Amino acid sequence: MTHLTRTLFVTFIFAAACERAKSFDLVVVNGRVIDPASGLDAVRNVGVSGGRVTAITREPLSGTRVIDAKGLVVAPGFIDLHQHGQQEESYALMVRDGVTSALELEVGTGDVADWYAQRARGQIVNYGVSVGHIRARMKVLKDPGTGLLPAGVGGSGVASEAQIAEMESILRKGLAEGAVAVGFGSAYTPGATMAELGRMFRVAAEGNASSHIHMRNGVAGLDSTIAAAAAAHAKLHIVHVNSSGDTSLVAFLAHIQAARDRGQDVTTEAYPYGAGMTEIQSALFDDWKTWPDAKFALHQLVSTGERLNRKTFEEARKKGGTVIIHGRSEEQTRIAIVSPLSMIASDGFIENGRGHPRTSGTYSKVLGKYVREEHALSLMDAIRKMTLMPAQRLEARVPAMAAKGRLRVGADADLTIFDPATVIDRSTYENATIPAAGIPIMIIAHTSTVAASHWKRIGTR
Ligand SMILES: [Zn+2]
Numbered sequence: 001m002t003h004l005t006r007t008l009f010v011t012f013i014f015a016a017a018c019e020r021a022k023s024f025d026l027v028v029v030n031g032r033v034i035d036p037a038s039g040l041d042a043v044r045n046v047g048v049s050g051g052r053v054t055a056i057t058r059e060p061l062s063g064t065r066v067i068d069a070k071g072l073v074v075a076p077g078f079i080d081l082h083q084h085g086q087q088e089e090s091y092a093l094m095v096r097d098g099v100t101s102a103l104e105l106e107v108g109t110g111d112v113a114d115w116y117a118q119r120a121r122g123q124i125v126n127y128g129v130s131v132g133h134i135r136a137r138m139k140v141l142k143d144p145g146t147g148l149l150p151a152g153v154g155g156s157g158v159a160s161e162a163q164i165a166e167m168e169s170i171l172r173k174g175l176a177e178g179a180v181a182v183g184f185g186s187a188y189t190p191g192a193t194m195a196e197l198g199r200m201f202r203v204a205a206e207g208n209a210s211s212h213i214h215m216r217n218g219v220a221g222l223d224s225t226i227a228a229a230a231a232a233h234a235k236l237h238i239v240h241v242n243s244s245g246d247t248s249l250v251a252f253l254a255h256i257q258a259a260r261d262r263g264q265d266v267t268t269e270a271y272p273y274g275a276g277m278t279e280i281q282s283a284l285f286d287d288w289k290t291w292p293d294a295k296f297a298l299h300q301l302v303s304t305g306e307r308l309n310r311k312t313f314e315e316a317r318k319k320g321g322t323v324i325i326h327g328r329s330e331e332q333t334r335i336a337i338v339s340p341l342s343m344i345a346s347d348g349f350i351e352n353g354r355g356h357p358r359t360s361g362t363y364s365k366v367l368g369k370y371v372r373e374e375h376a377l378s379l380m381d382a383i384r385k386m387t388l389m390p391a392q393r394l395e396a397r398v399p400a401m402a403a404k405g406r407l408r409v410g411a412d413a414d415l416t417i418f419d420p421a422t423v424i425d426r427s428t429y430e431n432a433t434i435p436a437a438g439i440p441i442m443i444i445a446h447t448s449t450v451a452a453s454h455w456k457r458i459g460t461r
Contacts, residue, residue, distance in 0.1 A: 024063035031069030035407040036384035048413040051445035077414030079390040082345035093360035096435035100414035101126040105212040108132030108183035112174040131174025132183035155283040175207035184213035201232035210235040241268040242336035269345035270336035277356040300324040361425025364436035368424030417441035
């Protein structure tokens with residue numbers, strides 16, 4: 001018998017044995033399986049092999065590992081399109097909140113190859129990044145900022161034609177290196193004209209990439225951003241509609257819907273908190289000297305948890321750091337979360353134990369407060385906003401996303417298993433690192449390889 005024949009024989013026996021025993025690497029039994037793509041919402045057994053879902057059935061299954069999910073929901077893993085906390089400390093909290101894929105698509109990076117190289121030794125969640133106009137602008141205009149955002153000329157400076165061309169080439173290079181999208185923050189770059197932004201939208205469109213923007217100037221700014229994206233044939237994603245829409249939220253959502261009705265590719269997202277957070281040296285606060293005294297008290301310094309006044313705000317602005325901004329109503333938050341237009345995305349960030357509770361509580365808060373307690377959203381709709389919608393947002397550029405955000409045979413086995421009766425956020429503005437409750441089991445498929453060069457993921461826990 002030749003070596004080749006023997007090998008084939010062994011393979012055949014192995015395959016036959018598997019067929020008889022229907023054995024899987026892992027089976028999740030008795031769970032309430034919810035898949036927003038197919039509409040499935042029923043008790044099923046799920047078989048996983050080779051990092052993929054290979055069976056969903058009423059029949060009993062056996063596997064090397066068995067998880068009994070009786071009374072629990074089995075959903076596709078949550079996909080967060082807006083997560084600045086891209087280090088292990090944040091990933092560890094996100095995973096407890098049900099997130100299996102965390103992407104930094106708003107600010108992004110100016111050096112995509114280096115960003116991926118820094119994480120290449122393995123992380124517990126799938127991760128990805130955009131190439132960011134903000135970061136490219138900071139580099140080209142030589143901004144003095146040391147954080148994520150411009151602290152001077154990178155935000156307020158007006159770029160020359162040569163500098164705009166240099167930003168375009170940084171974006172093109174990032175896309176060639178596997179950026180998932182292109183990030184923008186026109187609110188943080190008031191010096192960037194709509195013509196400059198239009199040039200960057202064109203680069204994103206060339207790469208078939210979505211443009212994720214933290215935009216400026218409320219409804220008027222939204223209209224000009226939508227028009228610039230339409231002229232560039234760019235796919236547009238407006239980040240955190242709850243804060244960008246603010247007191248004009250209803251009109252804001254209506255204008256996004258109107259653009260969609262005209263056939264334009266415009267999407268949006270929201271996080272379930274009444275307070276935002278950003279860097280205190282950013283352009284958002286350039287007018288701070290004109291504020292009435294009462295406005296300072298809405299600002300809470302992240303490093304200490306203290307509420308600020310005129311004097312302490314001035315001191316903190318000189319020093320740098322992040323600040324939480326209170327002031328939106330619960331009604332605004334609910335409208336943004338419930339809108340059929342909005343995906344759920346955290347805009348989270350944690351560093352050295354300090355940050356915003358949305359980093360560790362966004363998904364559990366939507367499921368506990370808006371689905372269970374308030375019945376403001378169905379469980380199916382909430383899961384759709386956390387899984388299928390964000391996967392679909394990226395699919396044109398990242399084909400691998402077609403295997404995520406769904407729970408069907410052939411999908412990646414990224415699964416979030418939670419208790420719908422107890423799931424809830426526990427983090428606070430003073431302590432953002434308390435893990436969510438009621439999400440006892442996470443499964444993240446790391447064993448399959450993904451062909452798309454635009455999507456980088458790791459093979460070990
Ligand atoms: Zn953000």
